[in-house]
Amino acid sequence: MRAGKWLVCTAVFLLAQIANTATPLRPNILLLMAEDMSARVGAFGDSVAVTPNLDALAAQGVRYTNTFTTAGVCAPSRAAHILGMHQISTGTQHMRSGSRPEGGYYSVPPENAKAYPELLRSAGYYTYTDNKLDYQFSGPLAGSGPTTVWDLEGGGASDWDKRKPGQPFFGFISFPITHESGVFLPLGNMPESVMHFTLQVMRWYLQGEPVWKKINPRDIVVPPYYPDTETVRSDMARHYDNIATMDAEVGVILEQLETADLTDSTIVIWTTDHGDGLPRGKRELFDSGIKVPMIIRWPEAFRPKGVKPGAVDERLISFVDLAPTILSLAGVSVPANMQGHNFAASDTAPNNYIYASRDRIDELMDRQRAVRDGRYKYIRSWYPEVPGGTDLIFRDNIDMVREMRAMYEAGQLDSVQQQWYQPPGEERLFDLALDPFEVHDVSSKPQYKRALQRMRTEMDDWLVQIGDWSEEPESVMVARIELGGERQVTPAPTLSLGTGRLVIAPAAAGHSLEYRIDDGQWQLYTGPSRINKNSKVEARAVRYGWEESDSVISP
Numbered sequence: 299m300r301a302g303k304w305l306v307c308t309a310v311f312l313l314a315q316i317a318n319t320a321t322p323l324r325p326n327i328l329l330l331m332a333e334d335m336s337a338r339v340g341a342f343g344d345s346v347a348v349t350p351n352l353d354a355l356a357a358q359g360v361r362y363t364n365t366f367t368t369a370g371v372c373a374p375s376r377a378a379h380i381l382g383m384h385q386i387s388t389g390t391q392h393m394r395s396g397s398r399p400e401g402g403y404y405s406v407p408p409e410n411a412k413a414y415p416e417l418l419r420s421a422g423y424y425t426y427t428d429n430k431l432d433y434q435f436s437g438p439l440a441g442s443g444p445t446t447v448w449d450l451e452g453g454g455a456s457d458w459d460k461r462k463p464g465q466p467f468f469g470f471i472s473f474p475i476t477h478e479s480g481v482f483l484p485l486g487n488m489p490e491s492v493m494h495f496t497l498q499v500m501r502w503y504l505q506g507e508p509v510w511k512k513i514n515p516r517d518i519v520v521p522p523y524y525p526d527t528e529t530v531r532s533d534m535a536r537h538y539d540n541i542a543t544m545d546a547e548v549g550v551i552l553e554q555l556e557t558a559d560l561t562d563s564t565i566v567i568w569t570t571d572h573g574d575g576l577p578r579g580k581r582e583l584f585d586s587g588i589k590v591p592m593i594i595r596w597p598e599a600f601r602p603k604g605v606k607p608g609a610v611d612e613r614l615i616s617f618v619d620l621a622p623t624i625l626s627l628a629g630v631s632v633p634a635n636m637q638g639h640n641f642a643a644s645d646t647a648p649n650n651y652i653y654a655s656r657d658r659i660d661e662l663m664d665r666q667r668a669v670r671d672g673r674y675k676y677i678r679s680w681y682p683e684v685p686g687g688t689d690l691i692f693r694d695n696i697d698m699v700r701e702m703r704a705m706y707e708a709g710q711l712d713s714v715q716q717q718w719y720q721p722p723g724e725e726r727l728f729d730l731a732l733d734p735f736e737v738h739d740v741s742s743k744p745q746y747k748r749a750l751q752r753m754r755t756e757m758d759d760w761l762v763q764i765g766d767w768s769e770e771p772e773s774v775m776v777a778r779i780e781l782g783g784e785r786q787v788t789p790a791p792t793l794s795l796g797t798g799r800l801v802i803a804p805a806a807a808g809h810s811l812e813y814r815i816d817d818g819q820w821q822l823y824t825g826p827s828r829i830n831k832n833s834k835v836e837a838r839a840v841r842y843g844w845e846e847s848d849s850v851i852s853p
Contacts, residue, residue, distance in 0.1 A: 324423075324466045324628055325600045326458065326564040330551065331470070332544050333372065333477040334575025337363075337591040338537070346517050348542040351549035352593065355568060357608050359595030365615045366652045366670065367572045369393075370580055370587025371659065375572045375617060377405070377434045380413045380447075382621030382636035385655060386667075387764040389779070390434035392658040392772055393581070399661050405434040406779040406786075406843030409808025410635050413842075414621040416447045416810060418468045420824045421630045424461035426450040430472040435843040444840045446810035446822055455551045458560065466628070471551065473544040478575030480540040481533050482695045513538040521586075522714050522735055523578050524698070525705055533698040537576060565627060566595040567620075577699050578718050581659050582686055583668040583677050584736045588654045600627065603644045614649040614672065615641050637764060653760055657768055660690055665768050666722075669757045675728045675736060676753035680768075687718040727753065779843065788847040791839040795852050798831035804839050813837040 339349045341356035342363065368378040368385060377390035385391040388407040396402040413433070415425040425448050429440045436443025440452035450457055458467045474480075515531035518538075524530045548568065555561050569592040573579045579586040592615070596605060619638035626632060626640040639646050656666040665680035687706070693699055705711050706719045714737045727741040727750050740746045767775060780786070789805035793813075802811050802823045811823035815833050829835065835852040 325597065326466050326560060327468045327624055327627065328458075328551075328555070328564055328566050329468070329470045329624075330473070330548060330566065330568040332473040332541075332568075332570040334572065334580055335476045335537075335541060335544075335570040335591075336573045336579065336586060336589060338541055338574075339591050341593070342591050346513060346519060346538060348512055348538070349545040351545045351552065352568065355548070355552065355566065355595055356593050359566070359593050359607060360605055360609045360611050362592040362594065362611045362613070362615055364612055364672075365569065365590050365592040365617075366585075366654065367588045367590055367617045368654050370572050370582045370584075370654070370656060372571050373432045373434050373438070374655070374657070376432045379571075379617045379620055380415070380433050381407060381411050382414055382618050382633075382638055383407075383411060384618060384637055384653065384764055385434070386657070386766045386768055387637070389767045389775060391655055391768060392434075393660060394432075394438070395434045396437055397660070398658070398772070398776075400773065401776075403776050403780055404436075404785055404843045406841075407435060408635070409806065409841065410633070411842065412633065412810070413444070413447045414625055415468055415470065416444075416822070417625060417630055417633070418628055419447070419449060419822050421628065422465065423628060424449050424458070424465045424467040425469075426453055426457045426460070426467070427470040428453060428455070428472055430474065444810065444842050445820065445846060446812050446840050456554045456558070459558070468624070468628070472571070473547055475543045475547070476537070476540045476570075476575065478580055478693070478696070481536050481575060483697055512542045523718060523737060525702065525711060525715055527698075527701065529701045530698045533696060534576065537574070562597045562599065565597065565600055566593075567624075568593045577693065577696065577702065578686060581656065581690075581693075583654050583656050583666055583675075585670075585675070585730070585734070586736075588668070602642045613641065614652050614670075616649060616652045619649075651756055651760075655768075658772060660692060662688055662690060667757060667761065667766075669753055669760065670730075671753075673729065673731050674749050674753055675726075675730055676750070676757060677722070677726045677728075678754075678757060679722050679724055679726075682724045683721045685719050685721055725750075725754075786841075786844045788839045788841045788844045790847040790850050791837055793835060793837045793850045793852055795829075795831055795835065798828055799826055800829050800835060801826045802837045806841070809839040809841050811837065811839055 338344050338347045339352050340347050341353040341361060367375040369375040371393045373394040374385040374391050378385045381388055388411055390405040390407060395405045419425045427448050429452050431440060431443045432438045433443055450460060455471045458469060461467050513535040515535040518531045518534045520526045520530060555564055570590045573587040573589055581587060616638055619641050622632040622636050622638050623640045623642050627642060651669050651671050654668040656664055658664060664684050666677055668675060668677045706716060717737060725741055726739045727746055728736040729740055741750055788809060791805060791811055792803045794801045802813060804811055812820045813823050814820045814836050815829060836849045838849045839847040
């Protein structure tokens with residue numbers, strides 16, 4: 299009898315130890331995304347950058363040195379990221395839908411397109427984000443998008459503490475301090491006609507306090523497409539100062555994660571939403587506009603096979619790969635309509651190409667497509683007469699933009715620096731191995747004929763494969779999604795309680811559903827569930843881009 303009791307106690311003790319030390323079934327995932335920033339990080343070889351926290355994160359994780367966004371500007375890039383689909387295949391390609399000069403609108407993606415945080419949420423994850431949305435089927439800020447995507451919008455970085463005990467979380471935090479507007483000097487230099495708009499934008503984005511004058515302008519390395527002037531160096535130094543502030547903010551979040559004893563159970567991803575918030579970077583399809591740094595710190599329990607801390611991964615990775623990768627890490631099925639793949643899987647073939655697009659930019663009509671492999675970049679232009687360096691009301695608030703245009707008009711720029719102000723032509727090809735700054739178009743050189751034809755064919759095949767909504771003018775697309783010139787309203791769902799069994803059915807298969815009980819918090823509906831038959835239940839439906847439905851209330 300004593301022996302039996304001893305065996306039972308020993309078994310209980312061992313099971314308790316196993317439970318305490320077992321690998322969590324699903325990881326927490328924290329996505330940290332700076333704005334408007336190329337690889338200006340010490341760990342990526344930039345000797346000017348002051349980024350000790352990111353450098354430490356890179357030493358603990360993996361640097362992905364060939365990561366690319368699908369656009370060189372925020373809203374189309376963020377739309378592609380959140381849906382896992384290229385923006386030209388979902389009607390989210392123009393920058394920005396809500397501020398179209400002819401009248402703003404909400405983009406309406408295909409019914410089967412779902413934001414991956416909603417898919418995580420439906421699988422039991424607690425999902426939260428801060429104040430930045432900007433999906434095109436939302437406005438730029440929290441409270442303007444589909445209500446089913448997040449458990450919490452507009453919160454803070456450490457809102458993981460609002461989840462249920464034992465519930466895994468996915469958090470998505472942006473860092474507005476590195477945004478392009480952080481390079482603007484005080485408003486005294488701005489034309490009065492744009493001052494009101496700029497004040498509004500700066501309230502949105504400049505939430506942090508920059509570490510001014512940390513970077514000496516004399517230390518700046520000026521790329522060949524800029525003139526080496528005091529103004530250029532000062533603006534670039536200000537951008538680096540803001541990056542230093544962002545790095546400090548990242549450090550605070552990582553400390554909070556450690557204090558909460560979550561480091562060993564949380565995959566941390568740090569990246570940026572597109573390239574430099576500087577002229578000829580942001581909005582462009584050059585690498586300066588779409589190539590971004592990415593660091594992933596993998597806890598040992600969730601580290602992919604063969605991956606070691608401090609490693610460098612040089613594979614081509616697209617932002618449309620993030621959604622299927624994160625879903626796979628969480629054990630969630632990847633929808634067939636997503637266009638990327640899980641790059642964390644050891645058996646996944648690497649990308650041979652990445653793709654990017656540029657469409658209307660604020661008040662400027664344009665359309666370009668790019669395909670890139672490990673050596674070449676091919677860019678096709680549907681508006682071959684439109685140069686990149688045209689006037690843009692918002693961008694013109696940067697001192698170096700105004701100075702460079704004045705120098706161009708005065709004939710003071712060299713042949714390389716002049717290119718941004720000149721028509722690009724119908725197609726360009728760059729040999730990145732010999733020309734990393736993409737300033738020498740080799741499309742007309744005989745020795746590149748085979749490479750040019752290969753990239754042309756790849757571009758054609760890709761556009762056929764995914765479909766390009768810019769085959770129709772934006773005005774036609776808007777008329778198609780706004781019947782009668784009005785934003786559509788999602789039809790209400792049906793609600794049944796039966797004998798305490800809640801069943802909600804959408805009017806169409808692509809609608810998301812949510813409900814609340816007795817005026818409590820809204821919950822994502824994922825299937826029939828048991829509830830108290832005397833409870834008051836309220837349900838509504840959401841189609842992305844449309845207004846949410848009227849509520850249906852139980853009798």
